[in-house]
Amino acid sequence: xxxxxxxxxxxxxxxxxxxxxxxxxxxxxxxxxxxxxxxxxxxxxxxxxxxxxxxxxxxxxxxxxxxxxxxxxxxxxxxxxxxxxxxxxxxxxxxxxxxxxxxxxxxxxxxxxxxxxxxxxxxxxxxxxxxxxxxxxxxxxxxxxxxxxxxxxxxxxxxxxxxxxxxxxxxxxxxxxxxxxxxxxxxxxxxxxxxxxxxxxxxxxxxxxxxxxxxxxxxxxxxxxxxxxxxxxxxxxxxxxxxxxxxxxxxxxxxxxxxxxxxxxxxxxxxxxxxxxxxxxxxxxxxxxxxxxxxxxxxxxxxxxxxxxxxxxxxxxxxxxxxxxxxxxxxxxxxxxxxxxxxxxxxxxxxxxxxxxxxxxxxxxxxxxxxxxxxxxxxxxxxxxxxxxxxxxxxxxxxxxxxxxxxxxxxxxxxxxxxxxxxxxxxxxxxxxxxxxxxxxxxxxxxxxxxxxxxxxxxxxxxxxxxxxxxxxxxxxxxxxxxxxxxxxxxxxxxxxxxxxxxxxxxxxxxxxxxxxxxxxxxxxxxxxxxx
Amino acid sequence: xxxxxxxxxxxxxxxxxxxxxxxxxxxxxxxxxxxxxxxxxxxxxxxxxxxxxxxxxxxxxxxxxxxxxxxxxxxxxxxxxxxxxxxxxxxxxxxxxxxxxxxxxxxxxxxxxxxxxxxxxxxxxxxxxxxxxxxxxxxxxxxxxxxxxxxxxxxxxxxxxxxxxxxxxxxxxxxxxxxxxxxxxxxxxxxxxxxxxxxxxxxxxxxxxxxxxxxxxxxxxxxxxxxxxxxxxxxxxxxxxxxxxxxxxxxxxxx
Numbered sequence: 001x002x003x004x005x006x007x008x009x010x011x012x013x014x015x016x017x018x019x020x021x022x023x024x025x026x027x028x029x030x031x032x033x034x035x036x037x038x039x040x041x042x043x044x045x046x047x048x049x050x051x052x053x054x055x056x057x058x059x060x061x062x063x064x065x066x067x068x069x070x071x072x073x074x075x076x077x078x079x080x081x082x083x084x085x086x087x088x089x090x091x092x093x094x095x096x097x098x099x100x101x102x103x104x105x106x107x108x109x110x111x112x113x114x115x116x117x118x119x120x121x122x123x124x125x126x127x128x129x130x131x132x133x134x135x136x137x138x139x140x141x142x143x144x145x146x147x148x149x150x151x152x153x154x155x156x157x158x159x160x161x162x163x164x165x166x167x168x169x170x171x172x173x174x175x176x177x178x179x180x181x182x183x184x185x186x187x188x189x190x191x192x193x194x195x196x197x198x199x200x201x202x203x204x205x206x207x208x209x210x211x212x213x214x215x216x217x218x219x220x221x222x223x224x225x226x227x228x229x230x231x232x233x234x235x236x237x238x239x240x241x242x243x244x245x246x247x248x249x250x251x252x253x254x255x256x257x258x259x260x261x262x263x264x265x266x267x268x269x270x271x272x273x274x275x276x277x278x279x280x281x282x283x284x285x286x287x288x289x290x291x292x293x294x295x296x297x298x299x300x301x302x303x304x305x306x307x308x309x310x311x312x313x314x315x316x317x318x319x320x321x322x323x324x325x326x327x328x329x330x331x332x333x334x335x336x337x338x339x340x341x342x343x344x345x346x347x348x349x350x351x352x353x354x355x356x357x358x359x360x361x362x363x364x365x366x367x368x369x370x371x372x373x374x375x376x377x378x379x380x381x382x383x384x385x386x387x388x389x390x391x392x393x394x395x396x397x398x399x400x401x402x403x404x405x406x407x408x409x410x411x412x413x414x415x416x417x418x419x420x421x422x423x424x425x426x427x428x429x430x431x432x433x434x435x436x437x438x439x440x441x442x443x444x445x446x447x448x449x450x451x452x453x454x455x456x457x458x459x460x461x462x463x464x465x466x467x468x469x470x471x472x473x474x475x476x477x478x479x480x481x482x483x484x485x486x487x488x489x490x491x492x493x494x495x496x497x498x499x500x501x502x503x504x505x506x507x508x509x510x511x512x513x514x515x516x517x518x519x520x521x522x523x524x525x526x527x528x529x530x531x532x
Numbered sequence: 533x534x535x536x537x538x539x540x541x542x543x544x545x546x547x548x549x550x551x552x553x554x555x556x557x558x559x560x561x562x563x564x565x566x567x568x569x570x571x572x573x574x575x576x577x578x579x580x581x582x583x584x585x586x587x588x589x590x591x592x593x594x595x596x597x598x599x600x601x602x603x604x605x606x607x608x609x610x611x612x613x614x615x616x617x618x619x620x621x622x623x624x625x626x627x628x629x630x631x632x633x634x635x636x637x638x639x640x641x642x643x644x645x646x647x648x649x650x651x652x653x654x655x656x657x658x659x660x661x662x663x664x665x666x667x668x669x670x671x672x673x674x675x676x677x678x679x680x681x682x683x684x685x686x687x688x689x690x691x692x693x694x695x696x697x698x699x700x701x702x703x704x705x706x707x708x709x710x711x712x713x714x715x716x717x718x719x720x721x722x723x724x725x726x727x728x729x730x731x732x733x734x735x736x737x738x739x740x741x742x743x744x745x746x747x748x749x750x751x752x753x754x755x756x757x758x759x760x761x762x763x764x765x766x767x768x769x770x771x772x773x774x775x776x777x778x779x780x781x782x783x784x785x786x787x
Contacts, residue, residue, distance in 0.1 A: 055767060056659060057681060057736065060668040072676055080671055081678055091672055160775040186772070198769040203672050207769065321779045323756060323766025355766075360750040360759065362732045362743070369721055371746070376641035376758065379750075383759040468673070 001260045002253070004229050006033025008528065009249065009265035011234050011280070014087025015514060016501030016521035017271035018213035018220075019133050023525040025225040032226040034217075035263060037233040037254055038084035041065045044214070048206040051198065061204040062090055067254050069412040070233065072275045072404075074421040075466035085230060086213040087273065091203035092514055093327060094183040094210040096136045098127050099509040099516050100336040101147065102346065106397070106507065110344055112428045113397040116506045117478050117487030123519055124149045126526070130518040131181075134211040135189040138181035145176065145333045154186050157195060157328050162320045162353035166388055167330055169316060170351060173450035177330035177351060181515075183211035190215075197325040231255050234280060235416055237268065237497070241288030244494045252414055267528060270474070270499045271521065274304060277503040278404050278473035279419040281484075294474070294484050294491040294499070301405060303475045304423055305398035305508040306467025310440035310460050311391035313356045316453035320386035322355035335392070335443075336510060344428070345436045347394040348511040349443075354389035357456055358382050387456065390447065392440045395510040396467055397426040404473050423466045469513035471505035488527030489520070500524045625686035627657060631693045632745065634709040638716045639746040643758065643783075652749040659735070659748055660686050682736055689741035696723055696742075758783050 007030035010017050017034060024032055041062045042050050050061035066081040082088045101120035106113035131138070132153045139156035140146060156179035159167060163179075170177045184195045184205075195209040205212070220226045234251040249263040270277040278301040282292040292300055332349040360379040363369055370378050407420040425433065441458050448455045461468070477483025480492035489504050491497040501521035502513065509516070636653040644652065665684040671677070700708040700719045708719060720742055727739055735751070738744035749755050753765045762779040 053664075054670060057663060057667065058669055059664065059681065060670045066671075066678060068678075080673060081676055082671075158772055158775050161778050164776060195772055196769040197772060197775070199767055203670055321760055321762055321764045323753075323764045324779065325775060326766065355756075360732050360755075361730060362727070363730050369724060371639045371717070371720065371742075373641045373643070375639075375746070375750075376643060379759040380761065383761075 001262060003262045003264065004033060004035070004227075004232070005264040006227060007031045007265060008033070008267045008269065009263055010034045010269045010271050010500075011249065012036065012087065012271035012273065012276065013085050013213065013217065013228065014271060014273060015089035015092070015213045016273075016517050017269075018086070018216040019130060019518045020269065020271065020500055020521045020525040021220055021226050022133060022216050023129070023522050024528065025220055027525075027529045030266075033263070033265065034226055034228045035232050035234055035249075035251075036085050036228065036230045037067055037070065038082075039064045039230050040214075041084040041086065041090060042204075044208060047204050047208075051200050051204050051206045054200065054204060065090070067233070070254075070418070072419045072421055073407055073410055075423055085217060085228070089514060090212050090214065092212075093202035093512075094205075095329075095512045096131070096134065096138075096181045096183045096515040097331060097333075097348070097511045098148070098181075098519075099511065099513075100333055100346075102337065103395075103507060103509040112344055113426070114477070114506050117476055117483075118523075120147075123516075123523065126519040126522040127515065129522050130515055133216070133522075134183040134515075134518070135185055135192070136181050136183050136515070137179075137186035137195075139179040141178045141331075141333060142176055145337050146178075152181065154189055157182050157184060157186050157325075159330070160324045160328065162322075162324050163328070163330050163351070165318050165320060165386070166316075166351050166353065169318070169388070169451040169453075170330065170332070170447070173447045175332050175349065175447070176334055177332045177349070180329045180331040180350065182328065183515075185209040197328070199323070199326050201327050232261050232263075233414075234263065235283060235414060237280060237284040237293055238286075239284070239289060239293055239494055239497075246293075246494055246497050258413070267496050267498070267531075269524070269528070270497070270503070271501060272503075273501070274470045274473050274503045275404065275419050275421065277499055279406070281474065282404075282406050282419075283416055294493050294497060296493050297481055297484060299400070299475060299482070299484050301419075301473050302400050302403050303398045303506075304402040304404060304421065304467075304470060304472040305396065305505065306423060306470040307393040307395050307508055307510050308461035308467055309391050309393045310437055310444070310458065311389070312441075312444045312458040313354055313456040314388045314390060314444065314448045314451070314453050315357065315456050316386040316388055316448075316451045318386045318451075319384070320353050320388075322353055322358060322387075324353065326353055326355070328352075331511075333511075343432060343435060345394060345432070345439055346510050347392040347436075347440060350391050352389040354387040356387050356389065358385070358387055388453075390444055392443070393468065393510040393512075394436050394440065395507065396423075397429040397507065398472055399424040399426045402426075402472070421466065423470075467508070469508055469511075471502040471508040471513060471517070474499040474503040475506050476504045477506070488530075489524030490527060490531070498524050498528060624690055625660075625684060627660060627686065627690050627741070628693045628697075629653075629657065630709045631697055631707070632657070632741070634711070634716055635693070635696065635720065635742050636745060637713065638720045639742050640749055641758075644754075652752075653745065655752070656735075656745045656748045660689070663736075685736065685738075685744070689744060692723075692741045696720070699723055 013034050013036040053059040054061045065084040067083045071081050080088050104116040104120050107115045128150050137154035137157050138152035159179050167177050185192055188194050192208045196207045201210050231254045233254050234249045236250045237246050238248050240247050246268045251261050253259045281294050281300045285292040330351040335347045402424040404419050404421050406417040408417045410418040437460050474484040476485045485491050485499045485504050489498045501517040636649045640649045666680045669679040669681050697707050700711055704711050704715045732747050735744045735748040753768050756766050761783045763782045764779050
């Protein structure tokens with residue numbers, strides 16, 4: 001049996017864990033031990049080759065990035081089997097918007113959903129810290145739409161030629177847009193180079209301009225500020241039945257030997273994301289805690305939240321050149337901050353250049369085979385003009401029964417049931433869905449008309465794939481009967497157990513969530529420091 | 533993985549990535565394992581390719597029949613090739629370069645010139661040669677399971693090249709390479725008549741080697757620039773400087 005110890009034990013090594021570890025290392029003298037079930041994946045020096053092979057064949061650029069028998073079941077859109085050092089954010093796109101103030105007070109403002117136990121203004125310093133630690137390049141939007149306490153740490157990724165044309169189009173439709181905040185270096189930052197618009201931010205940045213958690217881990221390890229234990233799957237937390245304190249964690253090595261491991265610490269932090277954090281709490285059931293740990297409320301695994309989208313392709317009478325910087329976009333928060341008189345709908349808006357409908361084709365409209373010069377002549381005609389890609393995430397309020405459960409029909413090699421995920425809209429969201437989605441389609445039709453263009457296609461998130469940028473499962477709140485952790489992420493039932501980032505969130509807003517996951521995690525780190 | 537469409541710049545990142553010509557890459561079995569012996573990877577790849585070749589040889593007749601040119605077992609008339617007169621359908625993944633060049637002359641535009649065509653064919657051959665069958669597919673957002681790329685398409689494609697040669701023999705009494713441009717087009721058009729697709733398939737999903745070659749080229753930055761008549765160079769790493777300027781016109785395009 002192997003024993004691992006530390007003052008602070010962080011379980012999971014994803015983007016929230018990495019930034020929390022950095023915060024803790026900067027603000028405490030306590031020892032920090034990070035436990036990761038997976039291994040190190042593709043090292044930085046190999047990412048250029050990995051990118052080439054991804055582009056050429058669709059190969060996974062992240063080698064050894066999962067543990068074979070450790071996976072979630074059910075509608076898991078937004079989930080990935082990634083379980084390696086750095087987690088899912090090793091292949092994220094780097095898009096880093098903040099939620100808007102309304103997200104934290106939907107109950108107070110609109111009478112729906114639930115308020116968070118803190119406000120946007122209270123989270124603002126942690127947003128700032130997250131942006132500075134990761135290096136977020138951003139353009140200050142109109143202050144009324146895009147409030148923030150201090151400027152972005154990096155100037156924005158430039159609005160390129162294509163996006164400039166699309167920005168004018170949006171303006172004609174009375175929509176204010178600006179450069180999407182991105183954790184990509186618009187200028188060299190923290191030893192990493194400027195973005196080279198390789199357009200493979202998702203899934204792999206070959207230059208290091210996009211932030212990924214390994215950069216933080218490498219820095220912490222090189223200065224010996226943390227201990228990182230890989231290939232170690234935490235399978236149980238053990239709590240003292242009298243005090244509720246977590247006394248240890250137990251698990252096994254995930255290598256071939258599968259050696260048993262005991263992890264001893266004073267403070268335990270679950271940073272395993274919306275799947276593995278509640279999963280571990282449920283797995284940790286015993287005679288004293290038959291429903292699992294931190295589960296006095298019965299809400300562990302409940303209130304999984306996310307958002308869906310309507311997206312589309314719109315042809316426009318202008319000239320664009322697909323490929324200038326295709327993964328970068330314009331963003332608007334105009335519809336996240338609108339005041340609502342009647343039915344509830346809040347959404348973001350993103351606009352990209354697009355090559356859809358402008359690529360080569362095999363047969364023309366008459367079905368004639370196109371080869372050689374005929375294909376190129378046809379392609380040149382198709383390549384003229386412009387296509388814009390648009391997408392709006394709209395928020396979905398979670399039902400209590402939007403949940404993760406243990407599925408005894410699927411077990412890993414150690415006999416642990418795997419998590420099963422099933423999203424469910426709250427009744428108010430379910431009732432509004434058809435209307436909300438039609439409103440978004442109408443928005444895109446209106447935008448097309450304003451530009452003298454035509455909607456080529458409109459599509460909605462498929463109902464059976466779950467929700468995007470998922471959160472929840474260990475929701476925070478002030479009332480122990482309706483929440484799992486408090487506003488700092490501390491479990492109501494266990495004073496030395498904290499749940500970090502996405503799983504603690506009450507809702508998932510209507511924009512990409514990673515920056516908020518990290519900001520919420522940093523707030524939890526501050527809470528740990530304060531608790532001593 | 534959806535193999536039905538070549539991705540275009542600006543597509544959602546969830547679509548199939550855009551193939552690009554590769555130079556020869558020395559890719560170790562596990563790039564993160566610096567101590568991994570390269571031989572391990574090479575052995576695995578050789579095994580998978582050999583296995584794919586054996587499977588493909590068994591299916592070669594079927595592949596050939598889809599273009600109406602199943603190898604004949606006897607020389608039974610004028611223009612009918614015999615097994616002795618054409619390359620055997622060996623379980624090989626090495627593409628017959630002479631026939632492939634002839635295919636390239638038909639499917640690739642003349643604008644890129646003979647040197648450009650040769651370069652495109654060479655890039656395609658390199659791409660085929662470096663393919664790692666059943667490698668793990670990128671698993672990003674969208675599905676939670678681990679999926680794998682297709683088996684090696686090369687043996688099937690080689691049998692199609694043989695089939696094209698046989699078809700040329702039947703239609704024009706000479707090999708495809710010996711046909712003139714019009715005859716080659718005639719043979720290719722006949723061979724592709726049953727391909728029921730409006731969109732150009734992605735190379736790995738291409739039902740015919742001619743389309744794989746065409747698609748591989750059409751997804752290259754150079755092909756896109758040719759179509760756009762401008763210097764954009766999608767999917768290549770380059771500086772942010774000047775990103776707000778209209779791309780420079782090229783290839784005969786007018787500003």
